[in-house]
Amino acid sequence: MNDTAPATVQLLDPTSEAVSTDRALTARKPSLEGLTVGLLDINKPRGDVFLDRLEDQLGHRGAAVLRFAKPTFTKPAPADLRHEIATQCDAVIEALAD
């Protein structure tokens, strides 16, 4: 290597260069009493069986339950659905099943 040769090779970053931000978890609820809990069915077979059971259990613990469903499990939940859940519920449980 002579004196004028660069000491490094420059590569172009193939990634999106996006930097994720850390966000604190929402404070945990001390009790389910009086909360509205959303149950999101992602539309996999038998997800409803699992969520029916959860709804039953949540009812015994004093929580009101709202049910939601994604149009298909293969795509992200539509923005409107996410907004609906966020504005109507104190907590959400998303169910995967098969």
Place this chain on the structure above:
Amino acid sequence: MTVEPGRIDELRARYDGWGLASRRIEVGLLEDEVEAMFDRGWTDGLPVVAPTEARVARMLDGTTRSADDVVALMPPALVECTVEKVAVNAVMAGCRPEYLPVVLAALEAICTDEFNMHGVLATTMGVGPVFVVNGPIAERIGMNAGINVLGHGNRANLTIGRAVQLVVRNVGGGRPGEIDRATHGSPAKLSFCFAEDEAYADRDGGSPWTTLAEDRGFARSTDVVTAFCGEAPRILVDQRSRTADSLVRSLADGLRAAVSSRVVTGMDGMLVLSPEHMSRFADADWDRARFMDELGAHLMVDTDAIVSGAGGIEEGLPEAMAGLTLPKFRPGGLLVVHAGGPAGLFSSIVGGWLNGPMGSEPTSMEITP
């Protein structure tokens, strides 16, 4: 001096800065840059070509599009992906600049809501985007439609498919073990791209056999890439059929088991007809429409045999669907492509994935400069 090979690239790098926006990553000359790229998680498990400014700039010469043009929102992260980022990954994949328009069109095809690359990537089923290229560009850039068409040996086929996957991995963040948690995965997740042999469409005399792209509404002169969500190919052997009628029954027999013999209409399929198999149909003067009609007639499935519990197997249609006759594939759900070497009485089946709005639609995109 400026006409010396490589000199123009050096000058562009020094004085023009290439106009490239990507972050520069410095790798010391005492480092092995191939290892450095593995260490940064940029590869699919195979070594990649170092994306230097000069190489990326030469890659961008392969398209008339601006480096800062946004190609698509890249799943799963749904971040904007520019032509430049595609070029960086195309260099890494080993593409030549003339392949870039195909890579760009392929990415546009899979990033539609219809194709649903997010779901194709995230499903635990071992599927990936399968690309078929039609039109004059295939021959012009040296794609393979012949011997070993679904295998190794052709740079264009392999690196175009690989470039697309590297973009999804590096720009979209779709890495195996993270968002991509496929049970088995598939070679299709590394690269699965080939050209259709359009020879039968050019045949003098006899019935012309239209190409896949023509079947999907494009002119023969148009360059088109079709994306299909599929698994790895499997071989369908028929070495005895001498008539079109025998062979079409035999093909239907094999196709009925695509993905699972218990799945009907919900998943699509692709049939790659070899030239020797195709010649049976050409000799009988069948065109594509006749072939599809005959094949479809042999692909009607008696649901009594595939409802849950039939044959002691719990997988299957709901029992309420017994007593019906349903097509194995929905209308338009079987894509037929003609490709392969001149000898060999085999065709190949590529099983699909959940189709329609619930899953993935085969998607064709015109390739533009």
